[in-house]
Amino acid sequence: MTPIKVKGKNGSRKRPYQSPDPEYARKKQQQRQLTSASGDTPNTTTTTTTTSSKGQRTRKGPASIEQLPPEIIERIFLASENLAFPRSSLLIGRMLSARTFLLGLAVAAFGPTWDVWFGCTRAQVASYAGWGRDMCRFGGSRVFQSKVLACRWMNWEMMLDAQKIWFRRHGGGGRHFEREVGVLVAQGVMARADEIGECFEEDWADWKEGCEALLYAERADGRHDRGAMKLLVQQCLRYQSPYLDLHCMAKIPDYLIAGPFNWDRAKLLFWLIRGGATMNADQTWELARRGFSTVMLLQDRKLILVMLRLFGSLPRFFDRWPDHVLKVYMFLGLGYLKHLLLRTPRSVLINIAKLH
Template structure:
């Protein structure tokens, strides 16, 4: 009688390896797909359960909205950073058409009331008070601080807003924000013109239509640049020009809320032509340095201006003037020790830089020391 063999797991002869039967694999796969067809929609019959689970995530209610409904909601949220939530939002809200709508939503209320009116006319009628100015200054500041905002988009947004009005606006061109001996108009004459503009506007009379916003802006930019033709080789200006700049701060328009902060990226540089033009638009539109602005930021910006090279060095006088009009060099922003520190630095640089070897740098340092800092000292002494 033979003994019963005892089988122990792991013992005995190992089976020879054979490749899997393809027909068996196909049958198992077909069986799983048939089971999936019974549980899922017919459109997903060819996908594996893992793929179905991955693509089955539902979109948010905002993402499911059509673009024509989503854009107005995004504008009313007054949050330019909404496009950073996810890739779908970034794709939908990065279109130039939406960015224009966002800019119009931010600045439109202010333009509705003040567009086409010079600052002098607003001062005469006391319509410039902060509590009476429409528009959300925080929303405007957030839009200006966005990386995608530039002067071309802002002017195009203003043109879009103007066309949306459907009617002509009463428009009073302001004087150039830069006082010059050739273009200066007596203040009383401008005040009389301003009163006539308000009377015509209240009566419903319309002046000739405003030109294209870009053309209008370019004209005033050229006027502003032309005012600097008075500078001589020594970096100084013709007699009376400095005093005129110091005394006349009521030119320009009111294109933004008085409490709208100037973004740090436009104050500390680095600077190029596009940023310079955007600063010109802000200064022309009534921007000012506010208490929340840090003098450390503007000191960095001043150093960036002094370090401009090549073609950009021609922008330095414009930027310094913008700093002056914004109030950077005033006592309430720059401390005395910072002003003295930069004046001493300019003295040292004038001794080091040769007028023959680096005429542009020498002229810039001379201009800054003789005009900007003398004007700042005069302003601090006379309030």
């Protein structure tokens, strides 16, 4: 039988001592003399290690771009708008993963839009038919903003912190920021960056209150389910995004439409809808249907109502649905809402959600 050599087993075999080859030593000496005579300096960026089993193996040193200061690398990254750049090197990826840099990335992506429209409401800038889809009026790059929104580290807290940083740099005391209902500050002037977060939290609280009101909506004839459904439809049709916080053609990430969902993702989707986001042409109705079905399987009843209202208020969410599919899902949604409000056992809700 042929013996099989296993590395590290039974120790390494002892070999007799071999004297160094004089011819090899003479050639190396001549090579060093020629190098020193020509004035060439050996390359210090590479080191060579020799092993008895694998021969010579060359290990390269850091690339030229990796030796640049982090501030220069950050500027190169922001100028390129290529989010695959950090994956080119472990060292570069580590340098560009700090939260402070990610906030700067969000400011670089959305700052040009805020330069134009921050503090302005849609009612103030509406001027002609189709102005909301006129890309010439919006600052910033829709592609760059879409890529930043698709990053997994992006959430509503990052967006608000980035907006605060931009406001401290460029906002000043003359910027105004109105709420959806009424004015946040006297004379509509925002003096502090913290008021950005306060304004968002108040709008979010109003949104949740409207969803919780569905739990207590009743018609005159006592039909609780139909009264809630009618109120939900009225809320969705009445809501108009008040602000212009992102490019009109920026793409909402697919995971915010198809799921899975939680409260953090719901707040990020609310920030996007509140800022004027819509579904893109390449996002199909099948994606929206998948998200609708995912919402039906959630455990949190309040989150279900919030997501249903978000979907109903999102422009173009139901636009491309086939008529027969839309009718079936609206019928299922009415039945599901009825069982949801009457607090039917969970097994019944799951069976309703799977009927598609």
